[in-house]
Amino acid sequence: MSTESADRVATPTPDPHVVTPEPTNPGSAQGAASDGRAAAKATGAMLASRVVIAALGWTGSVIIARILSPEAWGHYTFVFALLGLMAIFTDLGVGRAVMARLIVDDPDEVARTASAFIALRLLLGLGGYAIALIYVVALGYPGEVIRATAVAGLVVVVATPGHALTVVFQSRHRLLLSAMAESLGQTVQLALTIAAALFAPYLLLFVLAPVVNEVLALVIKAVGISRRDGGLRPSRHVEFARWRPMLLDAAPLAIGFALTVALQKVDMLLLSILDTFDAVGVYGIGYKFSDILDTFVLAAAGPVATLLVAAWPHEPGVFRRRCRGAAAAFGAGGAVAVAAFWPSAPQVIGLLYGERFVVGAFAARMLVLGATFTALIVLGIYLLASAGQARSYPLVAFGGLVLNVVMNVILIPRMSYDGAAIATVATLGSVLVVLWIVIVRTLPIVGLFPLGSVMTLAAVTALACAVGTPAARIIPWPVVSVSTALVVALVALPLVRASARAPGRHAKVHGVTS
Incomplete structure (x- = not known):
């Protein structure tokens, strides 16, 4: 069965939340x-x-x-x-x-x-x-x-x-x-x-x-x-009267995004209060690397969000396929970035910013890993928003913010910027898991997240980093970084393609997956 045919398999009983696909005029908006x-x-x-x-x-x-x-x-x-x-x-x-x-x-x-x-x-x-x-x-x-x-x-x-x-x-x-x-x-x-x-x-x-x-x-x-x-x-x-419906409709998404930004950036504010500006500067180097990944994710997320909004609710199969493809692609991009940076972080930081910042290598590694989690969180937020189900996300983000503040207050006095990085990554990982559980339980479409592909990528990336980190002390680090990134990319490519195809039925019927 072709991908397009699989996307449009009819369910035995129409789900009230999944509307039968309607043809779209290519010349229309x-x-x-x-x-x-x-x-x-x-x-x-x-x-x-x-x-x-x-x-x-x-x-x-x-x-x-x-x-x-x-x-x-x-x-x-x-x-x-x-x-x-x-x-x-x-x-x-x-x-x-x-x-x-x-x-x-x-x-x-x-x-x-x-x-x-x-x-x-x-x-x-x-x-x-x-x-x-x-x-x-x-x-x-x-x-x-x-x-x-x-x-x-x-x-x-x-x-x-x-x-x-x-x-x-x-x-x-x-x-x-x-x-x-x-x-x-x-x-x-x-x-x-x-x-x-x-x-x-x-x-x-x-x-x-x-x-x-x-x-x-x-x-x-x-x-x-x-x-x-x-x-x-x-x-x-x-027309100022239009602000009210915009704010009302966007409020859950806006609050959720706001809380997500807060749980990502509050570590820097707490570090400036609980430590020194010198520590803030060292920690900020890690964000210079993670922000690059965040920038690419946000650039790609915009067009993906438009596609998701256009596909919901008339084309649930297309919605599912595009979501799975985006999730696999975001996960693959993050995995390649982590595999390239983790083994040679001290050498890269020393080369670019100077030896005084090398002490922040562990924090930088953790923040790049956190950016991979953030990519999948951003996709999840857009997914809920495109389906008009963003009301549940603010509570998830608020829980993450509270967790992050508590962990930072505990860890920064003991571990400075390393503690801040651990707290932030642990929080982002927790939010990622809870958010996608909410998505699975909320939306009437199954298989939106390619869990098998992502877990495979995570295992391969961890292995590449474990081998590459000691190797970078012996072998020239550019060779190690390119090699580990290439290994992960070769594994990721077929996984992304397989995730985007996502054959089979896609809707829940009376609470049962079909």
């Missing part, structure tokens, strides 16, 4: 959102952009880490960790109400939804900026940190509506302009970073460069969407 080839091209564009952004951003961080003093680097790391935490207040996620109304065939509805969404995101960005400033002032952080937050915090104000424009483009899988804008912005940021390093190596100038990056990217996206045909141009009139 819904058809554009369901276009797998367009999604693949959009994903490719965003991933290529993320490669450029990651390389340029990494280069900039190496320059800054080597030039600033340990304390000043700790200040820099803390400020951007705090601003990342502001996503609690600024990121609605891709709410089902927003995405669902962006893929309709009424250009006027799309325009009004887009303008309301962009305006709301701008207001949330301003709120996030204010909260970040109030936090550092109220807790009595050093004046250098307060000034850096005041300047760097403008990133939140600009990037928040910029992301809203990306969501609008994403609704039709037209992400090439966004990818180009963000790559160009990162290029300018690196140029400004190099200029500051050569002529005026001050913290405030280093934190100004990302602001210029976001402003440039926003301008390019705004000009592009204002000239874009095809029903994507936002209305000049903002």
